[in-house]
Amino acid sequence: MESSNPQPVEPQGRDAAWAKPVSKLKVTGLSAGAINLNVDGRQLTGLMHGFGQLWQKTYKVRMSGANVTPKEVIQTWKKNFGKFWPKGNYFYSALGEIVPGEVAVLNLAGPLGITAPGGRPVISTGIMVIYADDESFSFMTPYGHMFAGMNTFSCYEDGGTVAQIQVLVRASDPLYEIGCRLGIVHKTEDDFWKQTLTNLAADFGVEGYVQQTTSLVDPKVQWSEAKNIWHNAAVRTGIYLLASPLRWIRNLARPNKA
Numbered sequence: 001m002e003s004s005n006p007q008p009v010e011p012q013g014r015d016a017a018w019a020k021p022v023s024k025l026k027v028t029g030l031s032a033g034a035i036n037l038n039v040d041g042r043q044l045t046g047l048m049h050g051f052g053q054l055w056q057k058t059y060k061v062r063m064s065g066a067n068v069t070p071k072e073v074i075q076t077w078k079k080n081f082g083k084f085w086p087k088g089n090y091f092y093s094a095l096g097e098i099v100p101g102e103v104a105v106l107n108l109a110g111p112l113g114i115t116a117p118g119g120r121p122v123i124s125t126g127i128m129v130i131y132a133d134d135e136s137f138s139f140m141t142p143y144g145h146m147f148a149g150m151n152t153f154s155c156y157e158d159g160g161t162v163a164q165i166q167v168l169v170r171a172s173d174p175l176y177e178i179g180c181r182l183g184i185v186h187k188t189e190d191d192f193w194k195q196t197l198t199n200l201a202a203d204f205g206v207e208g209y210v211q212q213t214t215s216l217v218d219p220k221v222q223w224s225e226a227k228n229i230w231h232n233a234a235v236r237t238g239i240y241l242l243a244s245p246l247r248w249i250r251n252l253a254r255p256n257k258a
Contacts, residue, residue: 017133019101025128025142027103029094034105036092037240038233039126042142045172050148051225052171052180054218057190061197061208063161068204070155071134073163077153077200078137084199086192088115098137102129110234111184113191116241124240125233127151141172144233146185148172148225163200165193168217173228175235177221 027040047054063073077084078098082091086109093104107121116122125146127139136154141147149169156162171177171185179185194210201208229235 017100017131019128019130022101022128025103025126027105027126030092030105034090034092035107035121035124035237035240036105037124037237038144038231039103039105039124039142042126042144042231044128044140045143045145045148045228046140047149047168047170048222049143049225049228050170050222051173051228052177052221053216054149054168054170055186056215056217057167057193058213059165059190059193059197060211061163061201061206062158063163063201063204063206063208066161066201066204066206068161070157070161073155073161073200073204074135074137074153076203077155077163078132080203084196084203086113086195086199088113088119088121089192090121098129098132100129100132103127104129111179111188113188120241122237122241123234124237143172143228144231144236145172146176146234147189148228163197165197167193170218170222172225173232174226175229175232 024041024043025039027036030036081098085091088109090107091104092107093102095102103126105124105126108123108125109115110122114122125142125144127141129137129139130150131138135156136152138150138152140150147167147169149167151165151167154164154166156164171180176185190212194212197210198208
């Protein structure tokens with residue numbers, strides 16, 4: 001006789017590589033040094049909920065001379081994702097590596113590498129890993145992030161091993177779009193991912209040259225999403241940092257508990 005209460009079947013193969021849908025992001029288990037803002041309780045955005053022009057960019061580096069397979073590169077990349085970022089940018093997650101469903105807090109330098117006094121990051125935002133397997137992984141961003149869309153990181157054979165980052169994104173709100181039109185935000189993003197691939201290649205002993213291709217997919221802006229400026233992570237983080245002395249005074253004035 002069949003059971004009237006069958007056990008749920010665990011997803012297998014590529015199904016297991018996809019994150020489960022969530023209505024709101026939940027951040028847990030971060031280190032004490034993380035500035036945890038603009039992520040917990042936020043919803044993911046997508047291309048339909050961004051404001052600016054839609055861009056597709058592809059960055060590639062060839063692992064010339066390295067005896068390494070695409071799967072080995074992806075394995076290292078997932079386990080040490082934030083390690084390959086440019087200095088002054090930090091990736092915080094509970095598990096410390098890329099797995100489906102993982103929500104991470106990002107503490108980032110500002111446009112052109114600008115930081116707060118003491119080298120502190122000026123933007124606190126995050127990502128959610130929506131897919132990860134042995135060949136690639138992808139993440140999406142929450143409201144307030146500079147870009148709405150998806151980033152995909154992959155590695156493949158093409159006469160040798162090639163590591164690739166492909167982004168399909170649009171600026172989240174009018175303020176970020178102004179930065180894109182001035183070239184500041186785009187240059188910051190390009191430099192960030194080029195340096196990431198350069199650092200990844202160097203980890204395998206390769207002095208790689210990063211190639212970039214850029215295409216404007218949709219030149220129009222979505223004025224219905226202009227309201228996203230309310231969630232702007234750069235503005236909110238700036239206010240948080242400016243208020244740091246007030247929080248310090250408030251905490252100092254509190255009576256110590258026995």
